[in-house]
Every structure is written in structure tokens, then in C-alpha cells.
Amino acid sequence: MSSSLYRLGRAMARARWKAVGVWALLMLVAGSLAIGLGGAFSSQFEIPGTEAQEGLDVLSTRFPQMSGTSGQLVFVTADGSDIDEHRAQIEAVMDEAAGVEGMEAAPSPFDEHSPGTRNDADTAIIGTVQMAGAMGSFPDGSIEELEQIAQEASGDGLEVHLGGQILQSSEIPMGPSEVIGLLAALIILAVTFRSVVPAAIPIASAIVGVGVSMLAVMALAAGIDIPSVTISLGAMLGLAVGIDYALFILSRHRGQLAEGQDVVESIGRAIATSGSAVIFAGLTVIIALVGLFVTGIPFLTMMGMASAGTVAVSVVVALTLLPAIMGLLGERLRPRRIRRLMAENGGVLPAPDPQGAARRPVGTGWVQLATKIPALTIVLVVVAMAALALPIKDLRLGLPDLGTEKPDTLARQSYDLVAEEFGPGYNGPLLVTADIINSTDPLGVVDDLEERIAALDGVAEVQLATPNEGADMAVVVIIPEGAQTDASTAELVRTLRADADGWERELDISDVTVTGQTAVAIDITDRLSSALLPFAVFVVGLSLILLTIVFRSIWVPIKASLGYLLSVGAAFGVVAMIFEYGWGNAALNIHVVGPVISFMPIMCMGVLFGLAMDYEVFLVSRMREEYVHSGDARGAIERGFTGSAPVVIAAALIMFAVFASFVPEGSFMLQPIAVALAVGVLVDAFVVRMTLVPAVLALLGDRAWQLPRWLDRILPRIDVEGEGLVKVLEHRSWTAAHGASAIRLEDAVLPLQPTGSHHEDLSGQLGPLTGAVAPGTLLVVRSDDAPARAALLAGIGGRLRPLAGVLAVGDRLSPDDITAIQARTHWIGAGADVSGRLAAITARAAAGRTIVLAEIEDLLGAREGAVAHLEDLLEAGACVVVGSPDPRPGASSDADGAAEDPGDLRSPAEVALASRLRDPSALIALRVRRTRAAVLEGASS
Template identity: 65%
Template structure:
């Protein structure tokens, strides 16, 4: 992968203006689609199949007057007089509301059939109305018209307030806090790079990535139900990872420029090294977010896929637009001090003074401190994280209701007014529905059901009990004693459902359900809570597998997973402190305390997993690299930490600043997620990765990098630090010295195909435009060599290059350039079908020389076609079953226009194999 990324970086740098222009054009196109399609987001959160959702769906079909979006107007007299003195004014308002488009029913609260709710002192009244739109889909024009009517009805004598589900807004409150977070990120980047020019680049790429993904979501929302929180979550995550991924690549580029590297070559190297880690880091986040599908919750799956797509787009931007921008800025990204020294030294950087003492740094002092007594460091971390995690026991989950809206909004003021005048239960009524089609006395059955429900504990009153117009469905509107998120309300829902079977038998009714917005919210929370453990096992198991692949170790993945759980525990504990205990509410702009949004834990676990793996890879991979090169376990920890800690520090601070910016939005749906992610990143980067991890590695010493041999052989090799780049650069230098070659082998050893033993080591090279005859009576040896040249077999060691592609990293590219003509195939037709484009990079492998000779005998133009291919630079490799020249080979040699293009190679299971006539 590193070699492909190296070439990608060079290509993006050379096409820099076209690439940047392409991204800008894409942004404009997607923006046009978003504006033209006019999509809207939904604030509805539902889980099909739950009892609450089944009840809502049944109401929409069989009792449409109660199945749409509910609204309420709360009337309170200003002078304490009875509210019924204003009956004419109230009736007029409700009549006007009933005329608004999409309002299905708006009865007078003084109607005997559907009376409103009167307060105990008679000074306040709740009037209900129903819209024909389902919950979560709001016709803005209609709601605005109703709001205007209610405002006009508000007088000095009678206070009118609009409330209910119609005020659930799908708008995303972006504000100054998010902008401040980006500005703080810019300042951090400016400090890291000590220059404003490179600091701006990650901000630009992150904004482009987020802009394209968010506009795409707006366009998609015209045909797909997308929760409104999805865009805010995607924007928050996209900005954070977009800036971080660009930082990782840009910091590597700047380091290389500081060492005097050429700008274009440095871009390729930066992408091949840090770009590999960015891809791995992005994949971990993407897999964790897409993995939310295992919860079986549709809206959460949509959120996860949308957020994963945003992260994927951030990775693509970092691999394409970023190197293009690096190419545009060119030498301006090289530190001024280095530029000046290079100008003074004729364009080259002078060699460093070997006698110069290493500079003292805080990071070196820190890693020495935490690894001096590693067991003590580990104990301190466990105690500290444990203290932060203690409040988890008080963390409660629920879906936000209108009581979580900011104070001063109509929705929140009406919610508080209802709770004050009537009781908190009126903000979260429960609907008990039943199929009464089998009864001969619908009204009597409804009365009995009403009496039984009213007698239950935690029931304040029955607001309404009635059959529908067809007398086949009954609805009992239950007002609980507590609010929508109170435990007493949850207990009442559970008791109502427990008694359903008994009522069905006693009253000869069926399909008794407890539904309504409050019951649906309780169902969603229960479903999410039950999905938390399977998802946690999925994430931890995934981390163990991924890190075992990267670090070739047993203990490093275990340590990383434990550290991740530490970070999650601390994040949830601090979230409970803020939203349950009320700590730091003022500075964090938190306006309500109570249960946090129920999908916070599972979403935070998914996102934090990816970010934690980012820091683990960037920090520990450098330690592993140092250990592999030196064998010094303790020294590798210090050198690896010192090299990569500054980048991880900056990345974590940027993440925290972006997440903190979203905390200040005041949107309760997003605030707990932003707080948990900010705390989780802070703890993970500074407490876990920079303190706990070095201490554990120091305690384990060399054992930290141990992996059983059988497992090492079973696991594929993953290059996340661009280790394969060294081979690419070496082959590039070799090519500059020896010229272009179609095939290069150097100490190449490969296991034999279909037989025990090995082939090689082989050393040699052939130029493009060569016809190579591979002689070997040994079918396994000959087949192995042909498969190696065609990219169908991987070498065990040594160098195998086909043109500029190296095996095993680029076997797919080698296969893409190779045409394999198997035994018995029509050689003439296959050669005639070769495209003339890119022949100088084409390799043709013909399994049997007899097939080529037979084709030449029956096709007079074949030799001419073969000559033309060789002249154009194509390389042809042919297998022969003899270890000496045969007639077919001699005829080919005599027929070619340039006979010296034909070379021969004898291969066997011996170390003496050489390429005859090749330029070694």
C-alpha cells in the first residue's frame, strides 16, 4: 500500500490545481443538489417492532384523529379569574387553528365530547389539536401559522401559549461555539507549526470534507428519513478527524522538509508513511460506526452510516486534496530557518553536528518519569480513572423531550407552565389502546378498562377514554404522576404492559398496547441499553484483532483495549457529573439536568474507539519500529514517544477544542455526546496513551512484543507506518542508476507452487522489450517463476519488481499489467487483442512455448505482431519444458527482426540460477 500511496502523492502534487478545482466543483454540484431537492430532516426517533411504535402505527390507521402530531394551547388568566370567562375568545382561536392546512382536528376545550384539561383552581386550561402529519415530520408553514394565531390571541387578560409535539424542531443549532472550536484548532496548529500558512491547510481540507458530506446528507434527506442529529454529529466528527488526519500527514511533510527533502518527493513519502496510518485510523472509525447496525435500530444505523461516510470522505480529502495543496504551497511550507540554511549552503542542508548534545524536552522528561516505576504509574492511572468513572452508577438514559429545550423558547416555557399548573404528567401522557372489535358493548368495555387503569399506582388521572368512530378500537389517555423521564412513569408503563394479558381475557379484547411519545421513548431507551453490551464486545474484539495485525503482539492489543475501556469509563463518569449532578453547568452552557440522550453511550463508544486506535497506532507503531531496529525495549519506548508525542498531543487538543465547541450549542441532543467525546479524547490521549501505555510497555519489557509463531504465520502483514516505502525508494534509486527494467530480481526466494521446497535466490534483471524463455523440466520451478513474474505468486524474501511495482505490496497492480496466456489458449487472438496503450508497461506471460510456435506456424502475421510488441516495449515471458534450446525456440530466434531481444533463463531448485544475458 505504501508504494501506491507514494505514487498517489506524486500524482496529486503534479495535478495540484486540477485536484483542488475538482473538489471545489464537487462542493458546488452537491450544494446545488441540496438546494434544488430541498430535503428536510426528521426529529422523530423510532424503532419498528416495539410495542410503542406498533401502537402509534395502529392509531394512524384506525384512529387517525389521535395518530398524527399532537399540539396544545395552554390558556392562563392573568388576573386569576376563571378561564371559562374567556370561552368565546378560546373557541375562536381553536376554530382558526382548525382551518390551518394539515390540522385534522382542533375541538373546543369546552366541548363535552373532547373536553380540555382544567386546572384545579380553574384559571388554566389545556386545549388540544391534532395534525395529519406523523410525529417527527412538521410542515413548517402550518406550524408558523398556528404560532402566529396563538400570539395574536395572547392578551393582557388571557395568556396563550403554544406547546406539544409540533414544536419539536429538526433544525440544527450551529453557532459561535462551533466557530470558536475551529478557531482554537487553528491556533493550536499555528503553535505546532510555528507558522500560520501550514496551520490553515488542515482547516481548509476539513471544511471541504464536511461541506461535501453535509450537503450530500441534505440532498439525500429529500428521499430518506435522516434524523436531524445526524448532521450535527457528522459535522462534529468530520471536522475533528479531518483536521487530525491532515495534521498527521502535514506534520510528516514538514519534518521531511526540515531535513532538506525535495518538496514533491516529500509529499509522496508523507502520504506513503502517515497516509497509511490515516487509512488504518479511518477504517477503524468507519468499521466501528457501520458496526452500529448490529444493534438492529434503524435510526442508529442511519446515523452510523452517515457519520462513517463523513469520516471516509475526510480520509479521501486527506489523500487527494491535501497533497495537492502541499504541492501548491511548495517551498513556503519549509520552515524559514531551514530555507535560509539551504540557501546559504547552495540548496542543500548541511549535515548535522554529531557532537551536538540532544535538546532537552518535556516529552522526554515525561516518558522517563512515567516509566521509572511503571507499576506505580499504572496504579495511579487506575485509581484516577476509577474516581472519574464512579458517577456512572447515577447515569440515566432517555430520549430528550421538550423539557430539554433551552429556557426562553416557546416549547420549554409551555412545558414548564404545564408542569406548574397541571402537573408533570401532562407533558407525557400515555395511550393505552385495545382492539375491541369482538365486544358487543364498546362503551361498557372502555369504561371498565378506564376504571382498571385509573386504579393503578402512579396514575394521576384519565384524561380521555373513548372508542374510535368504527367502535373497533379503544384509546385511554393516561396522565401519569411523574414526568416523561421519571422512573415512576417507566414503572407505570411496565405495569400497564404486565396487566395487558389479564385485561384481554377479562374484557374479551385483544392487542392491548401502551404507546404515545413517552412510551416510544422508553422503548427506544430499553432497546439501546440492551444493545450496548453486544456492541461493546464487538468493538473490543475488533480492537484486539486490528492491533494484533498492526503490532504483531499479544500484550499490546490487550493493553490498548483495557486503555480504551478506561477512556470510555471516564467519559461516561464525567458526563454523569455534568448532566446528573449539575457540575460545571454554567461554563458548559448546560440548561437542564436529568437523563442524557439514550444513544449517547453506544455512539460515543463507536467514535471513541476509532480515535483511541488512532493515537495507539501513531504512538506505539513508532515504538515498535524502534524496537525492531535496535532490540532495545526501554530505549524504543523513549525514542518512539519523543518522536510522535507532539503530533498526538496537538491532534488530541484539536479534537477536544472541536468537541467542546459543540458543547456550547445548548442542544441537549448533542451536548452529552460532545462532552463525553471531549473528555474521552482528553483522557485517552494524555492519561492512557501517554502515561498508562508507556508504563505497561516498560513493565513488560521485551515481552510486550511477543507473538506466538503459529499466530504470526496466520496473521497477514499490515503496513501502517509505510515500512514498504524503503523498498520503493531503494528501487527508485536502483532504476536511476541502472535504467528502466521490466523485471528485477534480487535474492528473490519463493515457495514452489504445488511442491515442497523453494525457488531461488534469484538475482538479475531484464529490460523492457525482451522475449524471455524460461527453461525448466521441473514444472514446479518453471510455474513458480512464471507466476512470480505475473503477480500470481508472492516471494518469501528478496526483491521482486515488475517495472516500478514491487511484490508483495503491489501484486494487484502487477496482475493488472500482466496478460496470462495459459496452456492451450489461442495465442494469436490474445496477442491481437492487446491494447496499444501502455505497451511499455505490459508483461505477457505465455505458459507453453509450444503454443507460441504452433500459433506462429498457422498465423503468418504473428511474428510481425510479436516484433511490434517488443519494439513498443512490451515484455514477453515464455515457459519451456526443456533445459536446453528446442526447435521452437530456435525458430523464434531466427524469425525475430531483432534476435538479440530473446534471452533465456534456466531455473531449478538450486541457488545457482542466473539470468543469462541479463544486465545484473
């Protein structure tokens, strides 16, 4: 992977204006689609399959007057007079409201069939209105018209307030949060880089990534239900990870420039090394967010998918746009002192003065303190994290209602007025529906059902009990004693559902359901709570697998996963302190003390998992690299820590600043998520990764880096540390010294390739092989050992991975670039139409390509002109490799494995092929054989 990223970084640096232009075009297209399609976000949270949602669906078809979205016109006498004295005025307001576009029903609260709710003092009454459609889908201007009706009607001793679910908005909450977070990030970056120009680069790239992502989400919202909180959540995550990923790459680039590297070369190496870690870190966040499908909740899955898409775009921006920007700025990103030194020495950085005083790396004192008595450090950290996590026991979850709106909003003021005048339950009524088609006395059955419901604990009032027009369905509207998010209301829902079976038997009714928006919110919270454990197992299990693959260790993944759980516990504990206990509530501009949004735990667990693994990779991979080179476990911890600590510190502070900036001005849905992420990042980076991790590794010593051999063999290898880059740079140096090659072998060892023959012996292997083939060469691979011959052909064609050594085809190395080798190789198997396959390859496209023919006889048997066209391709720069049986018995066991001169050919087929070539010198032959000895040996060219 690192080799491909190296080439990508260099390509983007060279084609910098094109890369910038492509991203500008993407931004323009996404913006045009977002504006043109006019997508709107949804404020509804639904879970198909739950009882409450099924009840709402039945209502929409069998009792449409009770479906849609309800609202309230609350009438209060200003002078304390009786509300009946204002009857004419109130009925006029309701008549006017009934004429608003999209209004389904607006009955008078004085109607004897559907009387409005009065307060105990008869100074206030609620008139209910019913809008067609879901929240946020009303005709343009309809809500504003209702607000104007209420405002104009207030006067003459009567106050009119508009409230209810119709005021829940799907608009994107806007505020200065994003600007505050970006300014904080700019300051941190400027301090880190000691310069403003490089500090602005991560912010610019992050803004582009977030801009493209959010505009795309807005365009998709025209055809897909996307929750309104998604846009703020996506912006928050996109800014945070976008800045962080750019910081990791840019800091590596600046460090290499400080060592005197060429700008383009440094960009390629930075993308190959830090870019590999960025891809891994981004993938962990994406997988965790996409993993929200485990909950089985559509709106949460959609939020996860949209947020994952934003993170994915941020990764792509870091790998493409960022190197282009770094290429545009060129030498201006090199530290001034280094630029001055290079200018004074003819563009070359002089060697450092060995007598000069060495600077003590950042973080040396801290890591030495953390690892001095590692067991004590571990105990202190675990105890502190457990203390922070303790308030989790009081953390309550729920969906926000209008009571979580800001106090200065019309919706919140109406909500508080209803709770004060009538009781909190009037803001969150419950609906009980029942199929009464078998009843011969619909009104009597409804009365009996109403009587049983009214007798239950937690019921403040039965507001309405009535059959529908067809008398086949009953609806009972219940006012609970508590608010929507109170525990008593959830308990009442459970009681109603528990008693439903008995009512069905006693009253001869069926399909009793408890529904309404309040019941939907309770069902969603219950479903999310039950999904929390499976999701935690999914995330922790994923971390164990991924980190075992990356670090080739058992203890490092276990330690990383347990540390992640400590970070999550501390984050949720602080959320409980703020939102349940009210500690620091006012200072953070949080205006409600109570349950937090029910999807906060799952969403934050997914995001924090990715960020925790992000810091784990950047810190521990450097430690592992030091350990592999030195074998000194304790020294590797200190050197790896000090090498990575500055950038991790800056990254964590930026994450904290971005997340924390969304708290004061964010919506109540977003505030607990922002708090949890801000605290989680801070704790995970500074307490877990930079304190607990060094202590645990110091305590384990060499055991930390051990992996059972059987597990090491079966696990795939992921080049997160940029190890493949070393091979790429070595091949470039070899090419510079020896010239370009079409095929290069350096102690290459290949497994034998089965050919399908009966009783085939596949013991042993091929190689090691060493040699090089220039472009324009026709190489005949000769052997009477078919599996050995097939192995070399398959290896050159990118269809077989070498076991050891170097196998390069052009400028691509196998197995790291095996896909690219396959794409650049024309494979013509045994029995194929050689003439047709060769004719499809033009001379213009032949340069740098490799053509592999499995059988020489197929080439000789091709139509006239095939060999001539093949030679044209050779002259254009292609390399052709042909398999040929060796006519000599036992040749595969011959000790001589060197390349043979065409004059020594003993195969009639090879002689015939050479005779057809205009330039027979283009043909060389290589005899290969398998190796069975313990010490590998084999043919060489």
C-alpha cells in the same frame, strides 16, 4: 500499501491544480444537489418491531384521528378569573386553528365528548390540536400560522401558548461552536508549527471534507429519513478527525523538509508513512460507527453510516487534497531557518555541527517520570480513572422532550407552563390501545378497561377513553404522574404491559398495546441499553484483533483495549457529574439536569475507540520501530515517545477544543456527546496513551513485543508504519543506477505452483533468483519441471506471492503492489486464443506492460501475423514472458541455472520462435529449477 500511497502522494503533488479543481467541483455538485433536492431532516426516533411503534402504526390505520402529531393550545387567565368566562374567545381560537393547512383536528376544549384538561383552580385549560404527518413534515408556514394565532389571541385577560410535539424542530442547530473550535485549532496549530501558513492547511482541508460530506447528507435527506442531530454530529467528527489526520501528515512533511528533502519527494514519503496510519485510524472509526448496526435501531444505524461517511471523506481529503495543497505551497512550508541555510549553501542543507548542543526532545522528562516506577504509575492511573468513572452508576438515559429545549424558546416555555399548571405527566401522555371487535358492549368494555388502568400506581388521570368510529378498537389516554424521562413513567409502562394479558382474558379483548411518543422513547432507551454490551464486545474485540495484526504482539492489544475502557469510563463518569449532579452545569450553558440522550454511550464508544486507536498507533508504532532497530525495550519507549509526543499532544488538544466548543451552544442531544468526547480524548491521550502505556510497556520489557510463531504465521500483515516504502525507495535507487527494467529479481524465492497434473511433486521451492530483464525483451522460461516453470510465470504475472527477496515488475513490487501488477499484465493461459488476445493489445498501450504466455506451442500455433504483432509490441516497450518445456531429461536438477544464449537453444519450439523474429537478439532464455536443499539456491540470470 505504503508504496501505493507514496506514488499517490507524488502524483497529487504534481497534479495539484487538478486535485484542487476536482474537490471544488465535488463541493459545487454536492451543494447544488442539497439545494435542488431540498432535503429535510427527521426529528422522529423510531424502532420498528417494538410494541410502542407497532401501536402507533395500528393507530394510523384504524384510528387516524389519534395518529399524526399532537400539539397544545394552552389558555391561561391573566387575572386569575375562571376559564369558563373566556369560552367564546377560546372556541374562536380553536375554530381558527382548525382552518390551518395540515390540521387534522382542533376540537373545542369545552366539547362534552372530548373535554380539555383543566387545572385545579379552573384558571387554565388545554386545547389539543392534531396535525397530519410526522414532526417536521407539516406544510410550510403552518406552525408559524399557529404561533401567530396564539399571539394575536392573547389579550383581554387571556394568555394563549402554543406547545406540544408539533414544535419539535428538524432544523439544523446553528451557532458559533464551529467557529470557536476552528479558532482554537488554528491557535494550537500555529504554536505547533510556529507559523500561520502551515497552521491554516489542516483547517482548510477539514472544512472541505466536512462541507462535501454535510452537503451530500443534506441531499440524501430528500429521500432517506436522516435524524436532525446527524448533521451536527457529522460536522463535529469531521472537523476533529479532518484536522487531526492532516496534522499527522503535514507534521511529517515539515519534519522531512527540515531535513532538506525535495518537496515532491517529501510529500510522497509523508503520505506513504503517516498516510498509512491515517488510513488505519480512519478505518477503526468507520468500522466502529458502521458497527452501530449491531443495535438493530434504524435511526442509529443511519447516524452511524452518515458519520462514517464523513470520516471516510476526511481520510480521502487527507490523502488527495492535502498533498495537492502542500504541493501548491511548496518551499513556503519549509521552516525559514532551513530555507536560509539551503540558500546559503547552494540549495543543499549542510551537515549538522557535531559539536553543537543537542536539544532535549519534548516529553523526555514526562516519559522518564512515568516509567521510573512503572507499577506505581499504573496503580495511580487506574485508581484515578476508577474515581472518575464511579458516577456512572447514577447516569440515566432517555430521549429528549420539549423540556430539554432552551429556556427562552416558545416550546420550553409552554412545556414548563403545562408542568406547572397541570402536572409533568401532561407533557408526556401514554396511549393504551386494544382490539375490542369481539365485544358486544364496546362502551362498557372501554369503561372497564379505563377503571382498571386508573387504579394503577403512577397514573395521575385517564384523560380519554373511547372506541373508534367502527367500535372495533379502544384507545385510553393516560396521564402519568411523572414526566416522560422519570423512572416512575417507565415503571408504569412496564406495569401496563405486565397486566395486559390479564385484561385480555377478563374483558375478552385482544392485542393490548402501550404506545405513544413517551412509550416509544422508553422502548428506544431500553433497546439501546440492552445493545450496549454486545456493541462493547464488538468494539473491544475488534481492537484486540486489529492491534494484534498491526503490532505483532499479544500484550500491546490487551493493554490498548483495557486503556480504552478506562477512557470510556472516565468520560461517562464526567457526563454523569455534569448532567445528573449538575456540577458546572450553568458554566457550560447546560440548562437541564436529568437523563442524557440514550444513544450517547454507544455513539461515543464507537468514536472514542477510533480516536484511542489513532493515538495508540502513532505513539506505539514509533516505539516498536525503535525496538526492532535497537532491541533496547526501555530506550525504545523513550525515543518513540519523544518522536511522536508533540504531534499527539497537538492532535489531542485540537480534538478537545473542537468537541468542547460544541457544548455551550449545542442542542441538548449533542451536548452530552460533546462532553463525553472532549473528556474522553483528553483522558485517553494524556493519561492513558502518554502515561499508562509507557509504564505498562516498561513493566513488560521485551515481552511486550512478543507474538507466538503460530499466530504470527496466520495473521495478515498491515503496513501501518510504512515499511514497504523502504523497498520502493531501494528499487528507485537501483533503477537510477542500472536503468529501467521490465522484470527485476533479487534473491527472489517463490513457492511451486501446481499445474493440475496427477501425482505432482510440490516439495521444495524456486529460487533464490537474481537478475533483470529490460523492456522490449522476449524471455523464454525453460524447464522440464512444470511446477517450477509455472511458479515463475505466475510470480511475474502477479498471481503468486514471493516468499522472500525482491520481485519487481516495472516499477511495482510484489507482493505490496500485486494488484497493480495484475492490472498491468496480460495473462494468456494455456490453450487460449493467442492471436485474438494479442490483437487486442495495441502498440500505443504496450509500453510498460508485461505479456505472459503460459505455453510456447500456443504462440507458434497462432494465426499468421501473431508473432509479428508480438514483435511490434516488444518494439513499443512491452516485455513478453513465455513458458517452454525443457527437452533435456533431468534439466531441472542440473546445477547450471544461468541464462542461456539463444544460440544454445535445444528446444525445437524455441528455435522456431527465434527464426520468426525480425530481431532474434530480443529473445533470451532462462532455465529454472526447484531447490530442495536447506540453503536456498537456484537459477540466476
